[in-house]
Amino acid sequence: MADALLDVSGLNAGYGEALVLEDVAFSMAEGEALALLGRNGVGKSTLIATLMGQTQRRSGTIRLRGRGIEALPAHRRPGAGLGWVPQERDIFPSLTVEENLTVAARPGPWDLARVWALFPRLQERRANLGNQLSGGEQQMLSIARALMLNPVLMLLDEPLEGLAPVIVEELAAAIRRMVEAEGLALILVEQHAHVALELTSRALVLERGRVVHRAASAELIADHAALDRYIGMRQGRQAA
Amino acid sequence: MLLSLANILFNGVAYGMLLFLIAVGLSVTMGLMGFANLAHGAFAMLGGYVTATLMAKAGWPFFATLPAAFVLVALASLVLERALYRRLYRAGELDQVLLTIGVVFMAVAGATFVWGPSQAPIRVPAYLTGTVAIGPFDWGVYRLFLIAMGALVTLALIVGLERTRFGAMIRAAVDNPRMATGLGINVDRVFSITFMLGSGLAGLGGALGVNLIGLDPSFPIKYLVYFLIVVAVGGLGSIKGSLIAAIVLGVCDVAGKYYLPDTGAFIIYVIMVSLLLWRPLGLFGRR
Numbered sequence: 001m002a003d004a005l006l007d008v009s010g011l012n013a014g015y016g017e018a019l020v021l022e023d024v025a026f027s028m029a030e031g032e033a034l035a036l037l038g039r040n041g042v043g044k045s046t047l048i049a050t051l052m053g054q055t056q057r058r059s060g061t062i063r064l065r066g067r068g069i070e071a072l073p074a075h076r077r078p079g080a081g082l083g084w085v086p087q088e089r090d091i092f093p094s095l096t097v098e099e100n101l102t103v104a105a106r107p108g109p110w111d112l113a114r115v116w117a118l119f120p121r122l123q124e125r126r127a128n129l130g131n132q133l134s135g136g137e138q139q140m141l142s143i144a145r146a147l148m149l150n151p152v153l154m155l156l157d158e159p160l161e162g163l164a165p166v167i168v169e170e171l172a173a174a175i176r177r178m179v180e181a182e183g184l185a186l187i188l189v190e191q192h193a194h195v196a197l198e199l200t201s202r203a204l205v206l207e208r209g210r211v212v213h214r215a216a217s218a219e220l221i222a223d224h225a226a227l228d229r230y231i232g233m234r235q236g237r238q239a240a
Numbered sequence: 241m242l243l244s245l246a247n248i249l250f251n252g253v254a255y256g257m258l259l260f261l262i263a264v265g266l267s268v269t270m271g272l273m274g275f276a277n278l279a280h281g282a283f284a285m286l287g288g289y290v291t292a293t294l295m296a297k298a299g300w301p302f303f304a305t306l307p308a309a310f311v312l313v314a315l316a317s318l319v320l321e322r323a324l325y326r327r328l329y330r331a332g333e334l335d336q337v338l339l340t341i342g343v344v345f346m347a348v349a350g351a352t353f354v355w356g357p358s359q360a361p362i363r364v365p366a367y368l369t370g371t372v373a374i375g376p377f378d379w380g381v382y383r384l385f386l387i388a389m390g391a392l393v394t395l396a397l398i399v400g401l402e403r404t405r406f407g408a409m410i411r412a413a414v415d416n417p418r419m420a421t422g423l424g425i426n427v428d429r430v431f432s433i434t435f436m437l438g439s440g441l442a443g444l445g446g447a448l449g450v451n452l453i454g455l456d457p458s459f460p461i462k463y464l465v466y467f468l469i470v471v472a473v474g475g476l477g478s479i480k481g482s483l484i485a486a487i488v489l490g491v492c493d494v495a496g497k498y499y500l501p502d503t504g505a506f507i508i509y510v511i512m513v514s515l516l517l518w519r520p521l522g523l524f525g526r527r
Contacts, residue, residue, distance in 0.1 A: 052422050078424030090419035092412045103408040104423035130415075149423065 004063070005030045005185050006153055011060030013050040019058065020046040022209045028153070028202075031183040035196040035217055037231055038206035044189045045087055047206070048155045051187075052084050053077050065152065078104070083151030087158050087189075089142040093131035097122055100130055100141055101148050108150025115144040118174055136167035143174065154178070154186040160195060168195070175199055193231050197221040205230045246377050248495050254383035256490025257390030258452060261445030262463075263470035264397065264482045265438025271477020272414045273431050275325060276333050278340040280442055281460035281467055282347035287313045287443025288455040289351065292360040302364050306447055313443025314436040321435050326428070344460045351457035360455045368451075382451055389448060390483075393441065397479050410434055414477075466493075469512050475522030484523055488515075 007027040014020040020043045028034055036044050049055050051062060053074035062070040069080045078084070092100050101112060101122075116123035119140040125133065133141065139159055146154055156175070160168045176199055178184045190196035197203060197217040205213035205226075213220075213230055220226060266280040287309035294300040294308055320343070328336050368385055371378040401407040413420045413427045420427050449455070453463075469489055474481030489508055496507030519525065 054418065054422065075421045075424055075426045078422070084422045086419065086422065090416050090422075092415040092419070094411045094415055095408055099408045099411075103405065103412050104420075104425050106424070145423070 003030070004028065005032065005065060007061075007063040008051075009061050011047075011050065011062065012058040013046065013055045013060070014058070015046075015055055020055075020209050021050060024060070024206075024209070024211055026204055026211060026214070028185060028187075030185060031179075032185050032202065033179045033200040034187045035193070035200040035203040036187055036189045036206065037193050037196060037203055039230075039232060040191075042206040043209040044206055045157055046209075048084070048086075048157050048187070048189060051077075051155060052082060078149050078151070079106070081152035083146035083149045083154045085139075085142045085146045085154065085156045085159055087161070089135075089138045091130040091133065091138045091141055091145075093129060095130055096126065097128055097130065097133070097141060098126040100145055104145075105148040106150050110147045110150050112148075115147055118147075118177070119144055136163050136171070139163060139167075139171060140174070143171070147178075152185065154184060155189075156186055157189045158191060159188070160190065160192060172199060193227060194221065244498070248498055249491060250377075250379060251383060252491030252494040253487055254380070254386045254490070255452070255494055256487035257386050258445060258449050259466055259470055259490055260390055260483050260486035261393055261448065262442050263445075263467040263486060264393075264479060265441045266467050267471045267474060267477055267479070267482045268438045269435055270471055271475075272410065272434065273329070275329060275435075276336045276340065277325070278337055278464060278468075279320075279343035279347065279460065280439070281464050282344055283313050283317055283439045283442040284446030284449070284463070285347065285351060285455065285457070285459040286316060287446030288450045288459065289355055289360060290443065291447035292362045292450060292455060293355075295362055302362070302368070306444060309443045309447035310440040313446075314440030317439030318432065318436050321432055325435075326432075329431075344464070347460055348457050351459075355457065357457060360450065362450045362455075364451045386448060386452065393444075394479065394483055401479065406430075406433075466508075469508065471522075473512055473515050473522055475519075475525030478522070478524035481522055481524030 004027040009025045011021055011024040012019060024047060036047065038044055046055060050057060053072060057070060060070065061068055064081055067080065069077060072080060092103070095103060098112070101115060121137060122140055122144055125137060130138070130141070143156070143159060159175070160171055163171070172195060175186070175188070179186060179199065188196050188200055197220055200217045203215050203217045203220045204211055207230060213226060215223070215226070262281070262284045265283075266277060269275050269277050269280070290309040290312050291302070291305040294305040295302060300308070324339060324343070328339055364382060368382050371380050372384070373379075401410065409420070409425050409430050412423075413425060413430045417427045446455070446459075466489065470482055470486045473489070474483070474485035488511065492511050493508050496504035498504070500507065515523070
């Protein structure tokens, strides 16, 4: 696949002695949105962190637009085109909202004016420090901060986790806009499978560090047996 | 009485400004980067010797030697950081203390070998000596100059850290190095540059201090405790805290030695212990 945006193959990685990911392989096309699903602790966040160079990779390759990035040090991966929205949001508490956005910004179509337009609440709070924000605002800021890197691929690690339903809706709308209007490729890790599948076109399910299922999002959303088997209980609650 | 009080305050503030100039870099490296660099005073000493040597041997004017002291000490500290310090960033504090105390001994021995054991004399320009009468008091010109330099450096540090993108990078790298790296910030390099700037300031402070507190090879040991008090009382990594702590320390030290010549040298320790009992993290300490 010469025209793949991302091509991962034979990836084994983990932390220290512990191997978390085993022989993970998948690829993505330009502009594609991929849902990364699975129960707690199956390696979803580890896969994202491995793409960002924050784990110990044992073997395997990661090619972004044809360029091997698996050996790049972590601080050079954003320059290669990856934008990271980590699970803990990781807003810098002693930087203002605006500084959080500009501290590592890279030139490109996304600038302050455009992220203010996407998240008007951030503009109202531009002079506030990072630790003076609500959870939802922190999540908006984390996404906006990654957009300011002008990535070719966004990695969103449970961006809707633990937020009020109205905020979830607002963020989901923003993510949809990034994908549909801006053509930005992204990987979306999510516990709420239905939300993730509605926002993406393809899905990958992990179990114990391996890819166990691949499907089109629209098919998986209707495949109750598969959802039940791979994602389980949570899904039942979600549907009820 | 009033005269001597004003005099003590003035001398104490000037002395405090000098301590601040030297110690603020230590506060930054210990507070922001978590590295206990007891050899910080050796950088100040090197700055003093750069100025003394350039003036005596090369005939440089005093003011021209100040940037040289800053730059040369910053570069020397970079060599030390790359060669030794960076290996111990993740090590325990005991390891860091042992390494840097070793560097102090080497610096003392090295300075004695190169410059000899006695005081290094310097002669500052005539317009920086003597006193000037303002109001009822006579003010020492060199001390006024020190206070002005301290104010200037404080302003530059606050603007640099709070208002520039590099300052934001330092704060981001300290807040959360993993996330800063994940945004493409080269945290190692940010810390190296910060360390260089802090050491360069120590070099500048050392150069400015020769005329006030003298310079000989025991300098890094003689003043180590003062620098550590400034950092501990001010609160790790706080510029404002370092400034206030340094001035309090300077004034108390001068006053103690004036009013209680026998026990004056102990006054600063009493003050330090009391302040730390009141605020264990220092005046402006976080965490």
